[in-house]
Amino acid sequence: MTDRAEPAKRFWAVPQDAMITRLGSGLTGLTAAEARRRLAVHGPNTVVDRARLGLAAKVGRRLIEPLVAILLVAALVSGLTGDWPGFAIIACIVAVSVGLDVVQEHRAELAAEHLRNSVAVKASVWRDGQVVMVPVERIVPGDVVNLSAGGLVPADGILLESRGAQANEALLTGEPYPVGKRVGTSEASGPAEAFNAVFAGTAIVAGAATMLVVATGRATQLGGVAASLAARRPPTAFEKGLHRLGLLILRLTAFLVLFVLLAHLGFQRPPLESFMFAVALAVGLTPELLPMVTTVTLSRGAMRMARKRVVVKRLAAIHDLGAMDVLCTDKTGTLTEAKIALADASGLDGAPSQRVLDLAALNAGLASGVPTALDAAILLANPPAPGWCALAEAPFGFERRRSSVLCEGEGQRLLVVKGAPEAVLAACTKTESANGNSVPMTDATRRDLIARADARGGEGFRLLGIAWRPMSEGETIEGPDSEADLVFAGFCAFLDPPKPSAAKAVARLGALGVRVKIISGDAAPVVQHLVQRLGLPCKGLLTGDEIDALDQPGLVARVEDVDLYARVSPDQKRRVILALKAHGHTVGFIGDGINDAPAIHAADAGLSVAGATEVARAAADLILLAPDLGVLAEGVEEGRRTYANIMKYVRMGTSSNFGNMASMAVASLLIPFLPLLPAQILLNNLLYDLSEMGIPFDAVDAGDGAKPHGWDMGAVLRFTLVMGPLSSVFDLATFGILLWGFGVTPEEFRTAWFIESMASQVLVIFLIRTHSVAWRAASPHPALIATSLSALALAFALALGPLAPMLGFAPLPGALLAAIAALVAGYLVAAEVLKRLATRTGQA
Numbered sequence: 055m056t057d058r059a060e061p062a063k064r065f066w067a068v069p070q071d072a073m074i075t076r077l078g079s080g081l082t083g084l085t086a087a088e089a090r091r092r093l094a095v096h097g098p099n100t101v102v103d104r105a106r107l108g109l110a111a112k113v114g115r116r117l118i119e120p121l122v123a124i125l126l127v128a129a130l131v132s133g134l135t136g137d138w139p140g141f142a143i144i145a146c147i148v149a150v151s152v153g154l155d156v157v158q159e160h161r162a163e164l165a166a167e168h169l170r171n172s173v174a175v176k177a178s179v180w181r182d183g184q185v186v187m188v189p190v191e192r193i194v195p196g197d198v199v200n201l202s203a204g205g206l207v208p209a210d211g212i213l214l215e216s217r218g219a220q221a222n223e224a225l226l227t228g229e230p231y232p233v234g235k236r237v238g239t240s241e242a243s244g245p246a247e248a249f250n251a252v253f254a255g256t257a258i259v260a261g262a263a264t265m266l267v268v269a270t271g272r273a274t275q276l277g278g279v280a281a282s283l284a285a286r287r288p289p290t291a292f293e294k295g296l297h298r299l300g301l302l303i304l305r306l307t308a309f310l311v312l313f314v315l316l317a318h319l320g321f322q323r324p325p326l327e328s329f330m331f332a333v334a335l336a337v338g339l340t341p342e343l344l345p346m347v348t349t350v351t352l353s354r355g356a357m358r359m360a361r362k363r364v365v366v367k368r369l370a371a372i373h374d375l376g377a378m379d380v381l382c383t384d385k386t387g388t389l390t391e392a393k394i395a396l397a398d399a400s401g402l403d404g405a406p407s408q409r410v411l412d413l414a415a416l417n418a419g420l421a422s423g424v425p426t427a428l429d430a431a432i433l434l435a436n437p438p439a440p441g442w443c444a445l446a447e448a449p450f451g452f453e454r455r456r457s458s459v460l461c462e463g464e465g466q467r468l469l470v471v472k473g474a475p476e477a478v479l480a481a482c483t484k485t486e487s488a489n490g491n492s493v494p495m496t497d498a499t500r501r502d503l504i505a506r507a508d509a510r511g512g513e514g515f516r517l518l519g520i521a522w523r524p525m526s527e528g529e530t531i532e533g534p535d536s537e538a539d540l541v542f543a544g545f546c547a548f549l550d551p552p553k554p555s556a557a558k559a560v561a562r563l564g565a566l567g568v569r570v571k572i573i574s575g576d577a578a579p580v581v582q583h584l585v586q587r588l589g590l591p592c593k594g595l596l597t598g599d600e601i602d603a604l605d606q607p608g609l610v611a612r613v614e615d616v617d618l619y620a621r622v623s624p625d626q627k628r629r630v631i632l633a634l635k636a637h638g639h640t641v642g643f644i645g646d647g648i649n650d651a652p653a654i655h656a657a658d659a660g661l662s663v664a665g666a667t668e669v670a671r672a673a674a675d676l677i678l679l680a681p682d683l684g685v686l687a688e689g690v691e692e693g694r695r696t697y698a699n700i701m702k703y704v705r706m707g708t709s710s711n712f713g714n715m716a717s718m719a720v721a722s723l724l725i726p727f728l729p730l731l732p733a734q735i736l737l738n739n740l741l742y743d744l745s746e747m748g749i750p751f752d753a754v755d756a757g758d759g760a761k762p763h764g765w766d767m768g769a770v771l772r773f774t775l776v777m778g779p780l781s782s783v784f785d786l787a788t789f790g791i792l793l794w795g796f797g798v799t800p801e802e803f804r805t806a807w808f809i810e811s812m813a814s815q816v817l818v819i820f821l822i823r824t825h826s827v828a829w830r831a832a833s834p835h836p837a838l839i840a841t842s843l844s845a846l847a848l849a850f851a852l853a854l855g856p857l858a859p860m861l862g863f864a865p866l867p868g869a870l871l872a873a874i875a876a877l878v879a880g881y882l883v884a885a886e887v888l889k890r891l892a893t894r895t896g897q898a
């Protein structure tokens with residue numbers, strides 16, 4: 055047992071061969087059968103306990119929630135005192151609210167998981183002597199896994215092979231710069247210095263490697279708390295808003311209930327009856343369906359987005375997408391076709407040069423790992439010369455913007471470097487003349503070359519500078535330090551056609567109130583040319599160097615007016631996003647590269663595309679299956695729809711529901727009997743819940759999709775302050791008419807009040823669901839019509855039908871029913887008129 059526990063600690067100190075033996079593996083990994091066996095022993099390779107709670111556990115968790123617990127106590131009291139209708143109703147309420155919640159949540163979870171799985175991360179694992187794609191969860195100790203740039207490390211382990219692999223271990227060590235990884239045995243005391251080990255949750259940002267898995271799941275360095283902490287997001291503004299509203303309602307409820315209870319006791323009313331009445335009020339006041347409505351609305355939103363080919367990984371991100379008012383995007387793939395082709399290779403004099411192309415091909419073709427788009431374009435035009443091989447390399451890094459390969463062939467040893475023109479020129483001291491000699495580079499030449507790069511960038515060409523250095527026999531390189539004293543050879547120019555559909559998509563986002571900003575690692579002239587070609591309404595420009603010179607407050611001061619960012623490093627992308635967030639914007643970022651992952655993570659709505667690198671997809675909340683900004687505009691509208699529907703429920707809860715309960719509390723003190731029996735209040739509440747179940751399906755106003763929405767507590771309060779009192783005025787009118795107009799008995803009073811309050815609550819749903827004139831708005835969803843009208847019918851049937859005496863209801867004279875109908879009609883007319891006042895929010 056100690057043997058198994060030990061490798062998890064300082065496993066990098068065990069020599070490679072010993073480790074392979076200990077894990078019972080080989081250079082070509084495990085057999086599929088052995089892997090299955092180990093999976094059963096070690097469990098799935100996940101840190102978060104994704105195993106969904108069993109049904110019983112889910113129900114159990116809800117039964118101990120305070121509100122439900124109160125209800126259960128109330129049911130017990132009812133049962134013990136022989137109040138069977140009360141008992142039945144409470145039991146029904148508990149069953150319906152818990153059942154609905156669990157079933158709907160379960161379905162939503164299943165659906166969401168199904169979608170998530172369609173974009174799940176897989177790894178290249180050796181099984182039965184072959185490399186196969188295996189879901190990361192099924193990786194076990196002893197597996198041999200191929201890693202390449204852009205991929206996540208799926209488990210902890212040691213390297214069996216490294217071809218210039220570099221890992222970003224910021225999650226583990228806090229160090230933002232990539233660290234080189236090579237084969238060997240390390241004496242390091244902690245993971246940060248273990249050069250031969252890689253760790254789950256970190257990313258390979260350059261090169262390629264093969265690893266032997268030593269620990270999986272919770273046994274990894276980041277296994278326990280850290281990974282789930284890193285994965286946990288702060289709540290969105292919307293979630294915070296809902297939470298605050300919930301707390302507010304909770305406090306009001308507690309206050310009202312205590313007040314009623316004490317007052318009743320003060321009036322010498324029967325304690326048990328007073329207690330049950332107070333409990334019923336509390337239940338009536340609580341928006342117990344809110345979690346269900348939120349989950350169901352969101353998961354329905356996720357389904358609809360899936361039909362538009364957007365996969366939602368984190369449900370709440372739908373809100374963020376709806377609230378987004380700034381979208382930042384990288385350039386390649388979203389604004390361009392990402393069909394990068396080599397246009398030409400030119401020497402120092404500007405004339406086409408086969409020599410430059412050959413050098414570029416050596417660098418692109420002999421580098422290890424998956425070729426990048428630029429590399430592939432070079433190789434398509436010109437394969438590397440035969441007879442050359444690579445001895446070492448310093449893979450491309452986004453901070454350095456260069457890559458170099460130490461090549462040997464034709465009796466020569468050369469370090470060949472390519473990269474962003476200014477980055478390559480910065481490491482050059484010589485130029486190559488037409489006859490192949492190198493001469494010192496003058497300042498004038500340097501200026502000329504930079505000017506030429508800028509000029510061609512302005513024509514839309516993406517440029518790489520090509521340089522080299524002779525190396526002596528036996529001389530090798532260790533990292534990028536040898537990229538100095540280079541001889542500049544020339545440029546390779548690439549074209550990536552702009553995507554014509556991008557202009558329309560940006561315009562559509564603009565119409566939705568979303569401003570688009572471009573954050574690119576490419577040169578400023580290239581970005582500006584693209585913006586011109588597409589006719590995008592973008593202004594201002596900041597370059598990476600300028601951003602570097604600014605501290606964060608300085609950057610915050612600039613970002614509002616700047617739409618273009620060029621030559622930006624991965625960390626600067628992140629800084630720009632944070633600066634925009636500091637302005638109170640809800641920021642989206644869409645990108646596909648290793649260099650985009652930090653910004654995707656920092657954004658409120660992190661977006662990536664299906665073909666993106668693993669790290670980008672892992673950091674994203676939403677993944678576009680088609681790399682098209684147009685789809686995003688639809689996603690934004692979808693996000694706003696879910697917001698609008700949740701707000702409908704909130705508005706109903708805070709106005710009619712709350713108003714009713716409040717006036718009942720007040721009435722209970724003014725009249726000598728209970729305005730409704732506790733069981734009747736609960737029944738009322740149960741039926742009202744049923745009536746609202748169709749809300750997640752409902753259509754929303756056209757105008758609700760037109761603007762970004764954040765949580766607006768002011769709007770909620772304004773609505774409550776107008777609609778709540780309105781409802782109370784009519785309630786009090788009802789009380790008056792019943793008591794003094796008709797001189798009713800307590801039973802008749804309760805029956806009439808029950809019917810009036812059900813009818814007004816349910817029918818007003820059709821007014822509150824829209825900001826515009828009720829009958830001109832998009833018609834309500836059949837599900838909403840069905841749930842609300844059947845709840846109402848059920849209310850009538852229970853109050854006036856054969857079960858009525860059991861529930862404490864009494865038959866009503868026709869005149870009284872007519873009066874109630876008139877009151878409800880009056881209320882609805884007043885509500886329709888006043889709702890305009892109540893919802894005249896942000897529009898003003």
Ligand SMILES: Nc1ncnc2c1ncn2[C@@H]1O[C@H](COP(=O)(O)OP(=O)(O)OP(=O)(O)O)[C@@H](O)[C@H]1O
Binds near residue numbers: 426473
């Ligand atoms: N394989 C490579 N070898 C050498 N240099 C490279 C390579 N890939 C990129 N570069 C240089 O690094 C710069 C930044 O990389 P890249 O253009 O991929 O960044 P980006 O932010 O993803 O850009 P975009 O906004 O176009 O997606 C490039 O403009 C180029 O000069």
Ligand SMILES: [Mg+2]
Binds near residue numbers: 384385386645646647
């Ligand atoms: Mg990119």
